[in-house]
Amino acid sequence: MRAHGVTVVPLVPSPATLLLGLAGRARALPDIRLFTNTGEALQPTVADRLRDRFRGASVQLMYGTTECKRVSIMEADADRDRPGSVGRPLEGTSVRIVGPAGERLGPGETGEITVRGPHVMDGYWRAPQQTARTYRTDPADGQRVLYTGDFGWLDADGYLYFDGRRDQIFKQRGVRVSTVEIESAAQTLPGVEDAVVLPSFSSGEALLCARGTATPTKITVGMRGLLEPAKTPRLIRVVDAFPTTPNGKTDRRRLAADLKEGG
Numbered sequence: 001m002r003a004h005g006v007t008v009v010p011l012v013p014s015p016a017t018l019l020l021g022l023a024g025r026a027r028a029l030p031d032i033r034l035f036t037n038t039g040e041a042l043q044p045t046v047a048d049r050l051r052d053r054f055r056g057a058s059v060q061l062m063y064g065t066t067e068c069k070r071v072s073i074m075e076a077d078a079d080r081d082r083p084g085s086v087g088r089p090l091e092g093t094s095v096r097i098v099g100p101a102g103e104r105l106g107p108g109e110t111g112e113i114t115v116r117g118p119h120v121m122d123g124y125w126r127a128p129q130q131t132a133r134t135y136r137t138d139p140a141d142g143q144r145v146l147y148t149g150d151f152g153w154l155d156a157d158g159y160l161y162f163d164g165r166r167d168q169i170f171k172q173r174g175v176r177v178s179t180v181e182i183e184s185a186a187q188t189l190p191g192v193e194d195a196v197v198l199p200s201f202s203s204g205e206a207l208l209c210a211r212g213t214a215t216p217t218k219i220t221v222g223m224r225g226l227l228e229p230a231k232t233p234r235l236i237r238v239v240d241a242f243p244t245t246p247n248g249k250t251d252r253r254r255l256a257a258d259l260k261e262g263g
Helices: 013-023 044-053 128-134 179-186 216-224 252-262
Strands: 008-010 034-037 058-063 094-098 111-116 135-137 144-154 160-165 169-172 175-178 192-202 205-212 235-239
Touching: 013 044, 013 192, 034 044, 044 058, 094 144, 128 135, 128 144, 160 169, 160 179, 169 192, 169 205, 175 179, 179 192, 179 205, 179 216, 192 252, 205 216, 205 252, 216 235, 235 252
Parallel strands: 008 034, 034 058, 205 235
Antiparallel strands: 094 111, 111 144, 135 144, 144 160, 169 175, 192 205
């Protein structure tokens, strides 16, 4: 970054925490003016640490999918005023939140995020069944709609809030829980640098994996003060590092496999 004069850095959580670690040991920091995030949610604590460490740098959150690259963009640092939001849809892009039967939901109601617009791709190459599952026609206006498989909600001003993917929404002790909610809470605790939740890890119970200096006991006590009992994981493991995919995201499948193999 210093050598090439980099000023804008796109990142996801794993490279962000690595960058913060490097910055803590660097004599001089590069002049970063903007960090952008999409692909995997950047927790508020990490965003704040980036702003604090790289003085003068802003953080801009976004939401996108492979099928249309980008859906919404937040104004730089506006996440401080609207915590959890990933911005408003791009011009010409329409976002609607729908229920299980495809019914449109109102502001504040959580459902599946659907997208329509000129930048949505036509379908999957030579995969008509997958295309038919993901793309549907709105009977009201005949427009083609992308069902993202992600869940979230819109506020009264049209700002989008991401709640997690379908496989990140699960029921625990009869209560609907989002891995994003639990991970965000865990990362506010002292001694927790990063956190990953694995739903239904053992006997239907979720496992909270944390990286940092905090002990499982301290994490348990801290989580009880942040979440209601049904949402607080009973299984907590502290690990040295999280495996990542080639694009830098946390590899949850490999993490689960490694932990189960290790006993």
